[in-house]
Amino acid sequence: xxxxxxxxxxxxxxxxxxxxxxxxxxxxxxxxxxxxxxxxxxxxxxxxxxxxxxxxxxxxxxxxxxxxxxxxxxxxxxxxxxxxxxxxxxxxxxxxxxxxxxxxxxxxxxxxxxxxxxxxxxxxxxxxxxxxxxxxxxxxxxxxxxxxxxxxxxxxxxxxxxxxxxxxxxxxxxxxxxxxxxxxxxxxxxxxxxxxxxxxxxxxxxxxxxxxxxxxxxxxxxxxxx
Amino acid sequence: xxxxxxxxxxxxxxxxxxxxxxxxxxxxxxxxxxxxxxxxxxxxxxxxxxxxxxxxxxxxxxxxxxxxxxxxxxxxxxxxxxxxxxxxxxxxxxxxxxxxxxxxxxxxxxxxxxxxxxxxxxxxxxxxxxxxxxxxxxxxxxxxxxxxxxxxxxxxxxxxxxxxxxxxxxxxxxxxxxxxxxxxxxxxxxxxxxxxxxxxxxxxxxxxxxxxxxxxxxxxxxxxxxxxxxxxxxxxxxxxxx
Numbered sequence: 001x002x003x004x005x006x007x008x009x010x011x012x013x014x015x016x017x018x019x020x021x022x023x024x025x026x027x028x029x030x031x032x033x034x035x036x037x038x039x040x041x042x043x044x045x046x047x048x049x050x051x052x053x054x055x056x057x058x059x060x061x062x063x064x065x066x067x068x069x070x071x072x073x074x075x076x077x078x079x080x081x082x083x084x085x086x087x088x089x090x091x092x093x094x095x096x097x098x099x100x101x102x103x104x105x106x107x108x109x110x111x112x113x114x115x116x117x118x119x120x121x122x123x124x125x126x127x128x129x130x131x132x133x134x135x136x137x138x139x140x141x142x143x144x145x146x147x148x149x150x151x152x153x154x155x156x157x158x159x160x161x162x163x164x165x166x167x168x169x170x171x172x173x174x175x176x177x178x179x180x181x182x183x184x185x186x187x188x189x190x191x192x193x194x195x196x197x198x199x200x201x202x203x204x205x206x207x208x209x210x211x212x213x214x215x216x217x218x219x220x221x222x223x224x225x226x
Numbered sequence: 227x228x229x230x231x232x233x234x235x236x237x238x239x240x241x242x243x244x245x246x247x248x249x250x251x252x253x254x255x256x257x258x259x260x261x262x263x264x265x266x267x268x269x270x271x272x273x274x275x276x277x278x279x280x281x282x283x284x285x286x287x288x289x290x291x292x293x294x295x296x297x298x299x300x301x302x303x304x305x306x307x308x309x310x311x312x313x314x315x316x317x318x319x320x321x322x323x324x325x326x327x328x329x330x331x332x333x334x335x336x337x338x339x340x341x342x343x344x345x346x347x348x349x350x351x352x353x354x355x356x357x358x359x360x361x362x363x364x365x366x367x368x369x370x371x372x373x374x375x376x377x378x379x380x381x382x383x384x385x386x387x388x389x390x391x392x393x394x395x396x397x398x399x400x401x402x403x404x405x406x407x408x409x410x411x412x413x414x415x416x417x418x419x420x421x422x423x424x425x426x427x428x429x430x431x432x433x434x435x436x437x438x439x440x441x442x443x444x445x446x447x448x449x450x451x452x453x454x455x456x457x458x459x460x461x462x463x464x465x466x467x468x
Contacts, residue, residue, distance in 0.1 A: 123311075123313075125309055125311055125313045126313055126315070128271075128276050128309070128313065129307075129309060129313035129314075129315070131276060131298075131299075131302060132274060132276060132302055132305075132306075132307040132309075132376075133302070133303065133326075133327035133331060133375070133376075133379065134299045134300065134302045134303025134304075134327060134331040134332075134379065135299065135327065135330065135331065136299050139330055139331075143315075143326060143330065144315055147317050148315075148316065148317050151317065
């Protein structure tokens with residue numbers, strides 16, 4: 001003890017920043033894509049046609065029952081084979097791109113359950129009022145139910161996104177270089193684990209804490225007056 | 227205008243409506259009353275197909291609502307409905323509540339919709355509240371906005387599902403006044419309500435329901451003068467005591 005050397009951070013900051021940028025990109029992609037796909041899944045789960053309900057339930061239950069790291073690996077290994085089978089050509093996707101896809105489809109399952117409960121939290125009379133005015137199903141959802149549901153869900157959706165942000169570190173399993181992966185690689189080479197991992201932990205903490213403060217702020221800004 | 231023919235409805239094995247038949251003519255005001263759980267609200271919701279039913283037929287302005295080929299959104303846009311719990315959209319201002327369906331369903335321009343909405347808001351005495359949110363208004367005010375929202379669609383008839391049941395007593399009259407005025411202007415109305423004073427003032431006919439069936443369907447004078455069924459007599463005796 002006593003001989004901490006934080007110069008290792010300064011010397012490698014560019015590499016670390018690249019990793020952080022990748023982490024943020026995967027997070028944002030999976031958030032936007034996951035919420036879109038999750039909304040579709042939630043609406044399917046609440047549909048009156050049983051095949052739609054069944055399909056959505058199967059999707060959600062499957063992804064919620066499998067460890068994320070395993071899905072990351074499976075997609076990385078299987079997706080190229082699948083694409084080759086479909087197109088007849090070998091398309092190299094690479095670990096980086098594979099992660100965008102994996103996180104989107106995986107997070108969609110979690111977002112879907114949040115969105116489903118958000119939709120169910122809106123009184124049935126609201127949808128009835130929409131239909132009574134002549135709205136179609138999609139108008140009733142777009143104009144009446146979802147805007148209210150998303151306001152209610154926002155804190156939980158963003159909390160899930162914070163978890164997602166941290167989970168991106170699991171791409172180490174396929175060798176992609178996210179923020180944590182970058183730190184890990186530098187550590188393997190320069191053997192300064194304590195300084196490096198401490199710094200990484202502090203950055204994660206600061207970013208996640210700031211995000212959760214943002215959640216609180218947004219919550220008060222867009223609350224519906226009842 | 228509205229023809230309800232032998233409508234029956236079940237929730238699983240439980241029958242909630244039994245062979246209900248009645249008519250509402252153009253310009254007629256019909257009050258539906260009866261004890262809670264008697265199927266009044268369910269029946270009125272069958273008129274614009276918010277509640278599906280398994281047997282019988284409901285014809286509104288010549289169109290059968292149970293027909294799978296019927297364009298339900300178009301039909302519903304012509305039938306105004308006012309709910310027990312107002313059901314204004316809480317994330318929209320009063321103005322937006324009044325205009326959204328005019329714009330999205332009827333395809334009116336923003337200016338035209340706003341003009342119409344504000345005129346009706348003035349009519350229910352709430353012009354000054356246009357930019358507020360529903361949560362900032364009292365129950366009685368919200369229900370008056372809800373009536374204005376339905377009227378903004380230029381409905382051919384209006385359905386009221388216990389419009390005053392969720393209101394504090396001192397707010398009931400402000401809503402009833404709007405309804406009375408509407409009735410006197412010749413609007414076709416079907417109202418589920420316990421407000422017998424309202425029924426006496428403007429109803430042409432009164433329907434009394436019990437256990438999912440229409441027990442009494444009489445002109446106002448007959449209903450209040452000499453109801454046929456014992457069940458209706460008892461009901462009237464109880465609610466007219468005070």
